[in-house]
Amino acid sequence: MANLYTQLQRGFPREAGRTFAALSDGTTVSYAQLEQASARYANMLVSLGVKRGDRVATQAQKSMDMLMLYLGCLRAGAIFLPLNPAYTAGELEYFMRDAQPALVICDPARAEAVRDLGRAEALARVETMGTCGEGSIPALAAASAATFATVDVDSKDLAAILYTSGTTGRSKGAMLSHGNLASNAFALKEYWRFTNEDVLLHALPIFHTHGLFVATNVTLASGASMIFQPAFDVEKVLAALPRATVMMGVPTFYIRLLKEERLTRDLVVHMRLFISGSAPLSPEIHKEFSVRTGHAILERYGMTETNMNTSNPYDGRRIAGTVGLPLPGVSIRIADPDTGDILPQGEIGVIEIAGPNVFQGYWRMPEKTAAEFRGGYFISGDLGLIDREGYVSIVGRAKDLIISGGYNIYPAEVENALDELKEVRESAVIGVPHPDMGEGIVAVVVPTRAGDQDDAPLKAALVHKLAKFKHPRKFAFVDDLPKNTMGKVQKNALREKYSAIFSNNVLIY
Numbered sequence: 001m002a003n004l005y006t007q008l009q010r011g012f013p014r015e016a017g018r019t020f021a022a023l024s025d026g027t028t029v030s031y032a033q034l035e036q037a038s039a040r041y042a043n044m045l046v047s048l049g050v051k052r053g054d055r056v057a058t059q060a061q062k063s064m065d066m067l068m069l070y071l072g073c074l075r076a077g078a079i080f081l082p083l084n085p086a087y088t089a090g091e092l093e094y095f096m097r098d099a100q101p102a103l104v105i106c107d108p109a110r111a112e113a114v115r116d117l118g119r120a121e122a123l124a125r126v127e128t129m130g131t132c133g134e135g136s137i138p139a140l141a142a143a144s145a146a147t148f149a150t151v152d153v154d155s156k157d158l159a160a161i162l163y164t165s166g167t168t169g170r171s172k173g174a175m176l177s178h179g180n181l182a183s184n185a186f187a188l189k190e191y192w193r194f195t196n197e198d199v200l201l202h203a204l205p206i207f208h209t210h211g212l213f214v215a216t217n218v219t220l221a222s223g224a225s226m227i228f229q230p231a232f233d234v235e236k237v238l239a240a241l242p243r244a245t246v247m248m249g250v251p252t253f254y255i256r257l258l259k260e261e262r263l264t265r266d267l268v269v270h271m272r273l274f275i276s277g278s279a280p281l282s283p284e285i286h287k288e289f290s291v292r293t294g295h296a297i298l299e300r301y302g303m304t305e306t307n308m309n310t311s312n313p314y315d316g317r318r319i320a321g322t323v324g325l326p327l328p329g330v331s332i333r334i335a336d337p338d339t340g341d342i343l344p345q346g347e348i349g350v351i352e353i354a355g356p357n358v359f360q361g362y363w364r365m366p367e368k369t370a371a372e373f374r375g376g377y378f379i380s381g382d383l384g385l386i387d388r389e390g391y392v393s394i395v396g397r398a399k400d401l402i403i404s405g406g407y408n409i410y411p412a413e414v415e416n417a418l419d420e421l422k423e424v425r426e427s428a429v430i431g432v433p434h435p436d437m438g439e440g441i442v443a444v445v446v447p448t449r450a451g452d453q454d455d456a457p458l459k460a461a462l463v464h465k466l467a468k469f470k471h472p473r474k475f476a477f478v479d480d481l482p483k484n485t486m487g488k489v490q491k492n493a494l495r496e497k498y499s500a501i502f503s504n505n506v507l508i509y
């Protein structure tokens with residue numbers, strides 16, 4: 001049986017009463033309850049007319065119901081399509097039109113707006129789901145039968161579509177199959193030595209690869225349990241750490257924890273593993289964490305399109321500033337970004353990836369998909385090298401991308417939104433070092449009216465256009481943008497000029 005749920009189920013503990021998740025309200029969900037709830041969700045989807053291969057889009061806050069919906073989709077053979085709740089109505093409209101979901105599930109507070117959108121886009125059905133059991137979907141699920149025969153699928157059948165932005169500003173739906181997700185879940189379980197004794201501290205969002213697939217699937221594949229927190233809150237994480245054995249986070253989690261004196265060796269003495277990914281972890285933070293706690297953070301490297309590619313070893317040397325070795329079954333090579341020639345060991349080029357983890361392509365974009373593969377390898381857009389011992393280091397990006405707090409922001413999308421405004425003649429959006437988020441977004445703007453320095457109307461206009469995490473945190477007004485002879489903005493010059501713009505800020509805004 002290739003269905004991811006069936007494969008994960010083999011790892012569930014024999015004693016079905018064992019805890020799968022401890023929730024913030026003090027309640028727990030056992031594996032027996034997980035089996036029943038996911039069956040109810042699968043039955044509910046079938047009763048709403050969702051068929052195999054249909055997309056189920058959801059834009060709601062992190063909750064256990066959301067996880068059960070994910071598992072229900074797997075069991076029913078539907079495609080789970082989670083969206084960041086921060087997306088604006090305009091952003092949502094694009095996803096709806098592109099993905100054509102059979103069912104859209106949103107927060108009860110947004111139901112009216114999404115229904116309006118649904119009517120305009122002729123969407124089949126809009127339902128609601130809150131964080132504490134409220135909304136039509138949990139009610140429908142509760143009224144559905146608690147057993148379900150998980151459908152058989154082909155390993156290439158899609159389990160999920162996750163949207164990632166593109167360098168042109170147009171988002172692409174990365175199609176992930178049951179086989180892709182299963183191969184990565186089991187590879188990571190082995191590599192990181194997960195067992196059913198583990199307790200994962202889960203404070204990541206569940207609409208991205210990291211929190212949804214890496215954290216959740218590895219826990220399920222191991223029959224382990226998780227402390228399920230709605231978001232990263234440093235107080236709640238410090239309070240829960242003594243009950244956990246493993247934590248996964250983006251570098252900002254570790255930066256914020258290190259600011260707390262209560263993070264001591266004693267607090268985490270029982271912890272087995274701290275894992276970091278989604279953005280570069282600086283060697284300084286790695287070292288500071290190790291000195292303070294005695295733990296060497298294990299850094300790994302992944303992408304929405306490929307799941308996890310490399311990881312520092314569990315037993316061997318975890319080398320700060322590297323993302324470790326290719327995972328078993330994953331092949332990594334370094335190519336010349338322009339010619340595609342494979343480069344010798346030690347040289348810097350674009351990282352290319354092949355293996356059972358690599359996605360099935362972009363939803364309804366065959367040309368775009370073809371353009372991002374070379375000889376069976378996916379072209380990551382990350383620049384890196386492989387050292388003599390086989391460790392991969394990421395040294396830059398061939399793609400114009402900013403990663404802030406683990407979220408990707410494509411400058412082109414923000415520039416397009418700014419350039420549409422009457423106050424803006426042209427703009428260039430860059431990422432520069434930020435003490436909390438890794439990179440912070442800066443918009444360098446040439447105003448329509450010379451001498452104009454007012455960022456207020458720009459900030460106000462962006463609220464309706466883009467999710468908050470994509471908003472520039474600083475605006476700089478200039479007479480002209482530096483350009484090369486081809487008329488292309490020289491972003492390196494801008495990044496250098498504004499490199500210290502956040503250095504006096506302790507946190508944000």
Ligand code: MLC
Nearest residue numbers: 208209210232252277278302303304404405406407468469
């Ligand atoms: C929130 N904001 C952000 C932001 N997160 N702005 C920029 N970058 C971010 N990452 C906005 C909020 O809307 C808020 O605005 C304001 O910035 C201040 O937020 P905050 O309270 O300081 O942030 P917080 O809510 O605590 O969130 C920070 C965070 C969170 C780091 C905890 O962003 C987070 O959980 N990031 C994880 C992302 C992730 O899982 N990435 C994995 C992608 S998968 P206001 O006005 O609303 O208050 C992937 C593949 C792989 O990359 O390898 O894993």
Ligand code: AMP
Nearest residue numbers: 277278279280300301302303304394408
């Ligand atoms: P996403 O599209 O959100 O999945 O982000 C994928 C990108 O995150 C990769 O292409 C890398 O640029 C970046 N990334 C993920 N993990 C790491 C890491 N450990 N170090 C540096 N960059 C990383």
